[in-house]
Amino acid sequence: MDGTDPREDLAFAQACARGDAEALASFEARLVPQLRKALLQRGMNIPTTEEALQLLRVKLFVRSGDRPPRIADYEGQGPLLAWLRVAALRTALNLIRERKVPLEVDDSRLEEVASPVDDADRRYIKDRYRDDFTRAFQEALKALAPRARTLLRLHLVEGLGTAELARAYRVDRSTVKRWLAQAREGLRAEVRTRLAARIGVDTPALGSLMRELQSQLDLSIRSAMRDSTPG
Structure with a gap:
């Protein structure tokens, strides 16, 4: 017990x-x-x-x-x-x-x-809640804007640094850093919305799962994107 x-x-x-x-x-x-x-x-x-x-x-x-x-x-x-x-x-x-x-x-x-x-x-x-979380994360990733998805893939899967991305997009590095931060936060918010719809916003598990995601966000993105088609 x-x-x-x-x-x-x-x-x-x-x-x-x-x-x-x-x-x-x-x-x-x-x-x-x-x-x-x-x-x-x-x-x-x-x-x-x-x-x-x-x-x-x-x-x-x-x-x-x-x-x-x-x-x-x-x-x-x-x-x-x-x-x-x-x-x-x-x-x-x-x-x-x-x-x-x-x-x-x-x-x-x-x-x-x-x-x-x-x-x-x-x-x-x-x-x-492993299956609920996995589905919510995959759905949220697909729902990201194309540029956000591509930036995350290039940075976390392909290994391009912010300087290389800045040259590719013809912007300065601060802009690329801001775009990446917005992409991560947008993904986290979308996961929370979709996960809450699945398991309930008042479910104690929601907070625990989101804290887990926050601590391993880049690893989760990298794992989910590694075998998927570039967006």
Whole structure:
């Protein structure tokens, strides 16, 4: 349960889904304190944290019509604790929005607050949303203006420096640097828009994935463009 063997996590989750009293007591004693700490560390106040945890308990362990308890959705892909942290954060953020209480943070700050800080969380999120992120990135790359796409290819794939690009476009180097910066920022913004449409703007994973992209943007562009047709 604490990021050990996923098979043990899966067996534990299945026991909770069946309503096993010992498993539910263990969930309350061992996992709830860690989920509470995760929410408080991300800026949630105590009343919101406790309400979110209670809503999470209902979602996880109570059937809804013919639908089994939500904890049955866990398939053993990554640590159960990481999966639960994401679920708890999503529940808390949805609770805040449903109350329609103005947040004194912009989207970038919300992403920072919602982003998991645990390595296990990050690994789980990357695995869980890998396909969504890849599609959003590829679509965003294709949506770039032709000049922006060509500049990124020439610079990151073909290895041309800004001086060479400046000569090719008959502009000064500062202009080329500005164009490259605009291309990178335009791509990042487009990825965020498309990824949010796929997984939800209030999904805690969005902030984590965008921070990952920001740290490895050039590498991601180079990898995606290496085998594609020049734009």
